[in-house]
Amino acid sequence: MSSETTTKTPEVATVPPPGAATPKRRASQGHRRLLTRRDRLTLGLMAGVPTILHVTLVWVTALASIALAFTTWDGIGFDSITWVGLDNFKELFTNNPQFWPAVEHNVVWFVVLILIPTPLGLFLAVQLDKKVRFSRVYQTAFFLPVVVSLAVTGFVWQLVYNPDTGLINSLIGANKPGHYIDWIGDPHLNLWAILVAACWRHTGYMMILYLAGLKGVDPSLREASSLDGANEWQTFKNVIFPTLRPTNTVVLVVTIIEALRAFDLVFVFNKGAQGTELLSILITNNIIGESSRIGYGSAIAVVLLVISLAVIIPYLISTFRKERSA
Amino acid sequence: MRLSSPGQPLPGTSRRAVLRGLGGAAVLGAGIPLLSACAGSSTSSETKTVTVGSNASDAVPKKAYGDVYAAFTKQSGITVDINTKDHNTFQEQINSYLQGTPDDVFQWFAGYRMQFFAAKGLATPIDDVWKTIGDNFPSAMHDLSKGQDGKYYLVPLTTSPWAVFYRKSVFQKYGYEVPTTWDAYVALCKQMKKDGLVPIAFGDKDAWPAMGSFDQINFRLNGYDFHVELMAGKASWTDAKVRRVFDTWAETLPYHQEGAVGRTWQDAAQTLVAKKAGMYMLGMFVAQQFTNKADLDDLDFFAFPEIDPAYGQDTVEAPTDGIMLSKKPKNHAGSVKLLEFLGTPQAEETYLKADPSLIAASSKADTSAYSALQKKAYEMISGAQHLTQFMDRDSRPDFTSTVMQPALQKFVRNPKDVDSLLSSIERQKKTIFASA
Numbered sequence: 001m002s003s004e005t006t007t008k009t010p011e012v013a014t015v016p017p018p019g020a021a022t023p024k025r026r027a028s029q030g031h032r033r034l035l036t037r038r039d040r041l042t043l044g045l046m047a048g049v050p051t052i053l054h055v056t057l058v059w060v061t062a063l064a065s066i067a068l069a070f071t072t073w074d075g076i077g078f079d080s081i082t083w084v085g086l087d088n089f090k091e092l093f094t095n096n097p098q099f100w101p102a103v104e105h106n107v108v109w110f111v112v113l114i115l116i117p118t119p120l121g122l123f124l125a126v127q128l129d130k131k132v133r134f135s136r137v138y139q140t141a142f143f144l145p146v147v148v149s150l151a152v153t154g155f156v157w158q159l160v161y162n163p164d165t166g167l168i169n170s171l172i173g174a175n176k177p178g179h180y181i182d183w184i185g186d187p188h189l190n191l192w193a194i195l196v197a198a199c200w201r202h203t204g205y206m207m208i209l210y211l212a213g214l215k216g217v218d219p220s221l222r223e224a225s226s227l228d229g230a231n232e233w234q235t236f237k238n239v240i241f242p243t244l245r246p247t248n249t250v251v252l253v254v255t256i257i258e259a260l261r262a263f264d265l266v267f268v269f270n271k272g273a274q275g276t277e278l279l280s281i282l283i284t285n286n287i288i289g290e291s292s293r294i295g296y297g298s299a300i301a302v303v304l305l306v307i308s309l310a311v312i313i314p315y316l317i318s319t320f321r322k323e324r325s326a
Numbered sequence: 327m328r329l330s331s332p333g334q335p336l337p338g339t340s341r342r343a344v345l346r347g348l349g350g351a352a353v354l355g356a357g358i359p360l361l362s363a364c365a366g367s368s369t370s371s372e373t374k375t376v377t378v379g380s381n382a383s384d385a386v387p388k389k390a391y392g393d394v395y396a397a398f399t400k401q402s403g404i405t406v407d408i409n410t411k412d413h414n415t416f417q418e419q420i421n422s423y424l425q426g427t428p429d430d431v432f433q434w435f436a437g438y439r440m441q442f443f444a445a446k447g448l449a450t451p452i453d454d455v456w457k458t459i460g461d462n463f464p465s466a467m468h469d470l471s472k473g474q475d476g477k478y479y480l481v482p483l484t485t486s487p488w489a490v491f492y493r494k495s496v497f498q499k500y501g502y503e504v505p506t507t508w509d510a511y512v513a514l515c516k517q518m519k520k521d522g523l524v525p526i527a528f529g530d531k532d533a534w535p536a537m538g539s540f541d542q543i544n545f546r547l548n549g550y551d552f553h554v555e556l557m558a559g560k561a562s563w564t565d566a567k568v569r570r571v572f573d574t575w576a577e578t579l580p581y582h583q584e585g586a587v588g589r590t591w592q593d594a595a596q597t598l599v600a601k602k603a604g605m606y607m608l609g610m611f612v613a614q615q616f617t618n619k620a621d622l623d624d625l626d627f628f629a630f631p632e633i634d635p636a637y638g639q640d641t642v643e644a645p646t647d648g649i650m651l652s653k654k655p656k657n658h659a660g661s662v663k664l665l666e667f668l669g670t671p672q673a674e675e676t677y678l679k680a681d682p683s684l685i686a687a688s689s690k691a692d693t694s695a696y697s698a699l700q701k702k703a704y705e706m707i708s709g710a711q712h713l714t715q716f717m718d719r720d721s722r723p724d725f726t727s728t729v730m731q732p733a734l735q736k737f738v739r740n741p742k743d744v745d746s747l748l749s750s751i752e753r754q755k756k757t758i759f760a761s762a
Contacts, residue, residue, distance in 0.1 A: 072761040074724075075421045076446050082761070095753045098732060163588045164597075177524065177584055184531065185587025185739065270531060273587060274736050289418045290439075290723040293758070 062305070068298040075292040088299035099300070102277040105191060106307075109198070109278070110259030117199040118251060121206025126236065128207070129214040143208055145201040154268030157197040158184065161269075187275025194269050194276060201265075202258065206251060213247030214240070249315075256311050260304065279304045376660040377407045379423065379432035379652075381416035390680035391433075397676050398667045404660045424448040430655040431664060436470040436646040437715035438557070439723065440480050443650075444473035450651040451477035455662055459669030462688040466713045470646055481669045482648040482687035484677060486610035487703050488538050488716075489627040496523075496601055504628045506639075508546075508574070511631040515581035518604040525581035527603035528738075529594030533731035536586075536738050537717035538643065539607060544571045545641040546633040550712035553641070557721035559759035563752040569744060574633065576741040587735050609645065610703055613683050625699060629706060642710035645719060646687055722758060729754045 073081045092099050128135050160167045161183035164175050174181040183193045225235045263280040266272055272281035286297030382388045395406035409429055443449050456478040471480040500521055505511040515525035530536045545553040548567045555561040595615035597603040616622040629639045649668055655661045667673055674686035685704045718726040733751050
């Protein structure tokens with residue numbers, strides 16, 4: 001987009017205005033004359049409204065929440081905001097029994113999403129790309145979990161895992177005293193139980209991304225590799241996968257985002273009880289609702305922001321570097 | 327979200343609740359601007375209308391409140407404009423709701439949760455109302471309706487006790503007797519286990535039911551005054567008295583239903599309905615799960631057994647709901663009239679006719695229409711020396727929701743290592759109570 005504007009502007013500016021006035025006037029008024037009042041208004045609105053929205057909804061709120069992280073505030077009246085320095089963070093790092101498990105679970109979430117559903121999605125995409133019969137049906141079936149709201153996904157899986165009446169325990173007879181398996185409450189099980197649901201959804205997402213990537217692979221590459229006598233696996237490993245590089249970057253970013261914003265599934269499943277604490281849930285529990293520990297909740301949000309930045313900044317740097325060299 | 331309101335029959339994550347919640351979430355976005363619009367438009371109708379913010383979103387209480395307001399309109403000629411929000415949503419948004427343009431009067435809870443907003447200046451004192459209605463209420467209700475400044479802020483309407491619920495037919499079949507002491511209670515648990523029953527049904531997925539268990543053992547063991555001190559953040563959680571509460575509780579944990587942290591209270595109640603469990607310690611709203619009339623008639627309860635004879639069974643946990651006056655009511659005179667009406671026994675009787683799962687807060691209300699269960703609850707509450715509200719209504723909600731709920735879930739699942747749990751609670755409590 002930026003390249004487009006830079007190439008156009010000089011062009012526009014050099015068009016000599018019809019009925020040329022003195023060169024001096026032309027230089028000073030060239031731009032203005034081309035843009036009528038209406039143009040300027042439209043431009044102002046088109047650039048101004050998004051800017052205002054962006055600044056108020058993204059920057060002001062983000063900065064306000066960073067500032068609030070160093071205060072305590074119950075959300076009632078601005079005069080009740082008190083500055084407490086680093087106390088919130090001190091409390092968070094040393095006293096909150098849920099904080100470190102939450103960080104750990106966010107990391108586990110990412111690792112699992114990258115290790116299981118991502119290769120699985122790639123595998124499905126490769127299979128579906130071979131023009132198998134009913135390809136559309138499979139695509140729809142695998143992609144359906146992505147379309148369904150995460151809250152609904154969480155609710156459905158919660159029914160499957162329900163320790164008393166759920167599908168799993170009923171099938172394996174684990175809902176009797178003595179054989180009880182508490183998928184939702186047991187902290188050794190519940191995170192994995194939810195991750196199964198998360199993987200179920202994420203596989204479909206990855207499949208679609210990779211399928212789109214595969215459609216973009218030049219067929220002549222396949223042809224060339226088969227002419228060279230490569231078998232299917234060799235073709236995939238040495239020819240197809242390397243050309244999927246841009247898709248892989250997108251997949252990585254999407255998965256990191258998914259891991260950091262993981263919330264709805266768990267919240268519906270068991271509200272982030274022990275074993276499934278997540279940073280996003282801690283923020284919600286502290287800020288929303290009557291508890292209104294807005295300063296403290298903001299401190300957790302700042303931690304999440306720092307983690308996100310630590311992931312995103314290297315990505316942006318490498319992208320820009322590539323763009324510049326290209 | 328995890329919003330605990332033990333006095334109110336809260337749906338946990340039942341199928342219907344989630345579906346309703348999904349619909350509600352969709353409406354929510356559109357609802358917020360509408361609410362202010364409602365409040366704004368009521369100015370035009372001057373003194374003829376009083377607006378009410380209501381959290382009674384469930385069908386039964388909604389109709390019951392509707393009946394009460396209709397009776398008021400009939401008597402006074404003042405229209406009541408009811409603005410009902412989803413129960414959980416109302417509670418979650420109460421801060422911003424009261425700071426914005428709240429309705430003239432709003433439904434809320436007695437105890438600390440009322441005093442908090444009163445102290446913040448978000449409610450108007452109603453001492454003038456209490457001059458008229460004061461005689462209708464027992465002294466315990468007077469205390470529950472006062473803010474920390476000694477002024478009245480709430481007109482109580484309904485209440486209901488927490489107790490140990492059981493089925494008469496089950497007790498008859500096995501020849502059990504109602505235990506009045508702790509030893510008898512534990513012995514009964516043992517016997518039930520031998521008889522193949524789950525002695526104590528339990529579900530703590532919503533994280534608030536365990537707070538009820540803690541409360542009962544705490545005020546039986548340490549008395550009402552200690553409950554108040556502990557909830558107010560004055561007593562220490564590392565006190566040996568608190569440790570004893572957990573030890574006593576741990577004694578009965580093996581008799582609680584397995585896997586409690588993954589179970590909703592509704593599912594736990596179903597085991598009592600199905601006669602698979604012998605007892606269930608919960609609020610009277612457990613009766614809602616007894617949809618069959620014959621089952622409901624079979625339901626009975628007893629007060630939590632005595633642990634320390636010095637305190638006996640003198641305290642009853644009876645969460646009370648009522649109505650408050652917001653900070654700047656548009657129609658002050660009309661609101662006062664409405665509050666005075668709500669403080670009459672007639673208003674409470676109208677309410678209970680439509681919602682028999684609660685009892686009246688007024689001691690003058692007619693009890694002749696009560697069911698056997700309601701009568702027993704009424705006697706229990708009127709005979710109590712102290713009424714408590716429930717941990718999350720007697721203490722700071724930020725403390726109970728972010729510290730106590732996860733801590734108690736942890737204890738219920740793994741009752742070892744209580745000391746480190748308690749010192750963690752105490753450390754967190756200090757920070758929270760230090761922030762004004």
